[in-house]
Amino acid sequence: MTNALISVDNLRVGYGGRVVLDNVSLDIRRNEVLCLVGHNGAGKSTLLNSLFGLVSRQGGEISIDGQRLNHPEPKKMAALGIGLVPEDRGIFPGLTVDEIFRLAMWATDVPQREQSERIEWVMSILPRIKTFYDRRAGTLSGGQQQMVSIARALLSRPRCLLMDEPSIGLAPKLFQDLLQPIRQLQQQLALSILLVEQNVKEAFKVSDRVLVMRSGAIIHETSPDELADNKVLMQFY
Numbered sequence: 001m002t003n004a005l006i007s008v009d010n011l012r013v014g015y016g017g018r019v020v021l022d023n024v025s026l027d028i029r030r031n032e033v034l035c036l037v038g039h040n041g042a043g044k045s046t047l048l049n050s051l052f053g054l055v056s057r058q059g060g061e062i063s064i065d066g067q068r069l070n071h072p073e074p075k076k077m078a079a080l081g082i083g084l085v086p087e088d089r090g091i092f093p094g095l096t097v098d099e100i101f102r103l104a105m106w107a108t109d110v111p112q113r114e115q116s117e118r119i120e121w122v123m124s125i126l127p128r129i130k131t132f133y134d135r136r137a138g139t140l141s142g143g144q145q146q147m148v149s150i151a152r153a154l155l156s157r158p159r160c161l162l163m164d165e166p167s168i169g170l171a172p173k174l175f176q177d178l179l180q181p182i183r184q185l186q187q188q189l190a191l192s193i194l195l196v197e198q199n200v201k202e203a204f205k206v207s208d209r210v211l212v213m214r215s216g217a218i219i220h221e222t223s224p225d226e227l228a229d230n231k232v233l234m235q236f237y
């Protein structure tokens with residue numbers, strides 16, 4: 001059996017007439033952190049969003065557990081075990097953490113009787129959320145909001161998290177403090193994570209493999225060690 005949880009073959013995605021991803025192929029393996037790096041506008045967010053069914057593809061295949069998906073769309077992807085932590089965190093500032101969690105479970109058809117148990121499970125993984133659980137998201141710090149966004153993705157009990165630039169808006173120290181628990185969580189739950197990150201130095205510390213994207217194509221696959229030298233990394237940008 002292949003170790004790929006998600007396989008992408010010759011994916012083609014565009015906006016209007018403009019092609020943004022052209023013939024992109026990759027595997028996200030079970031139980032790994034796969035870091036995706038590349039210049040601004042390379043197409044990283046577009047790839048994550050198309051994997052979650054938010055952007056439709058013009059060609060190519062996406063498979064999970066070797067099964068081709070005909071029409072990936074967010075509810076189906078959540079049911080298949082894929083969670084998205086979007087770039088803007090995607091949380092409504094006027095809602096409390098509890099309301100954000102309930103809304104997410106309603107949107108992904110988690111039965112009412114299971115909801116409290118799922119929230120308790122997520123709180124056992126990210127216990128700091130208890131200290132601001134009844135607050136409106138707009139009053140939380142960037143780090144707290146990021147934690148809520150990750151927790152919300154976990155509510156669907158994913159096997160794979162797609163994380164889009166979790167460092168955005170966070171002080172470097174705060175981002176470092178967030179990454180280690182993410183790595184622990186990944187190992188504890190044997191999750192796969194596709195991590196898009198500009199703060200490569202920190203991201204590489206928690207990654208198993210790296211893909212470099214340039215202008216809508218994957219141009220290199222390597223280990224984080226190879227790209228630890230900034231001069232080597234810059235060759236690919």
Ligand SMILES: Nc1ncnc2c1ncn2[C@@H]1O[C@H](COP(=O)(O)OP(=O)(O)OP(=O)(O)O)[C@@H](O)[C@H]1O
Nearest residue numbers: 015016020038039040041042043044045046047087
């Ligand atoms: N909704 C959209 N409509 C039209 N064009 C878009 C849309 N979203 C992204 N693009 C364009 O697609 C290209 C790839 O953008 P994308 O956000 O996927 O890149 P990225 O690698 O994630 O960049 P960044 O690191 O800046 O987030 C860019 O040229 C961008 O302007």
